[in-house]
Amino acid sequence: MKHGSDSVLEISIKSLLDDKKYNNLDSLIEEIEYGVAKQNEKYSLMAKEKSKVTMKNIECYKFLYEKDDKQVLVIGTKIDDKIVIFTYFSNNEYYDILLDSVYNIIHNFELNREKVVLETKINAIDITDVKWSGSTKVTETKEYELAYNHFIVNYKIPVQFKLTTFDNTLGLFRMSDEDNTISLTANIVNYNIMRGLM
Numbered sequence: 001m002k003h004g005s006d007s008v009l010e011i012s013i014k015s016l017l018d019d020k021k022y023n024n025l026d027s028l029i030e031e032i033e034y035g036v037a038k039q040n041e042k043y044s045l046m047a048k049e050k051s052k053v054t055m056k057n058i059e060c061y062k063f064l065y066e067k068d069d070k071q072v073l074v075i076g077t078k079i080d081d082k083i084v085i086f087t088y089f090s091n092n093e094y095y096d097i098l099l100d101s102v103y104n105i106i107h108n109f110e111l112n113r114e115k116v117v118l119e120t121k122i123n124a125i126d127i128t129d130v131k132w133s134g135s136t137k138v139t140e141t142k143e144y145e146l147a148y149n150h151f152i153v154n155y156k157i158p159v160q161f162k163l164t165t166f167d168n169t170l171g172l173f174r175m176s177d178e179d180n181t182i183s184l185t186a187n188i189v190n191y192n193i194m195r196g197l198m
Helices: 025-039 092-107
Strands: 008-015 044-053 058-067 070-079 082-091 116-119 141-148 151-158 162-166 170-176 181-187
Touching (some): 025 058, 025 070, 070 092, 082 092, 141 170, 141 181, 151 181
Parallel strands (some): 116 151
Antiparallel strands (some): 008 082, 044 058, 058 070, 141 151, 162 170, 170 181
16 A cells, blocks of 8 residues: 555565464564564664554554654564564655554454355255154255354254254254154364374
């Protein structure tokens, strides 16, 4: 984003490697600071502070650089598994004038998460073998949906199963007569593979 005064706000997004995805910002700051310093090596570092940004109050580090009549504000943060760097370049005349507008843009910044849709379907032909009270055949299903983080699972349950408990992450179903009861539970298991290997 560029202003007529030649002031510029740049936003860079870098995906972290698998071995660093679960690191907190503090453990990544040296690497971030090194990259920021390399990009602004002709400028002098005037200030560095830990703060919070965006409407979600995410932890960040701010770096202020100066050279002659130019100022550069760099804000580095970690959102999900990505490093986000906001860089605001301006001359001294417009730096303070535009700073509130820059902060407003950063405050409203959000990453659009990728949505992964997992879908499983039970066709009538697959479920006619369900035996219930003799020769009951299942030919109809009803569709439900579970959601957790950025995962959505669409699934179908035979209509003979009655819904007993349901929210966005869990579904409990039951089918029963005088002699028997069958219960089904549908949920999303969230497991961190990297931590499981440690």
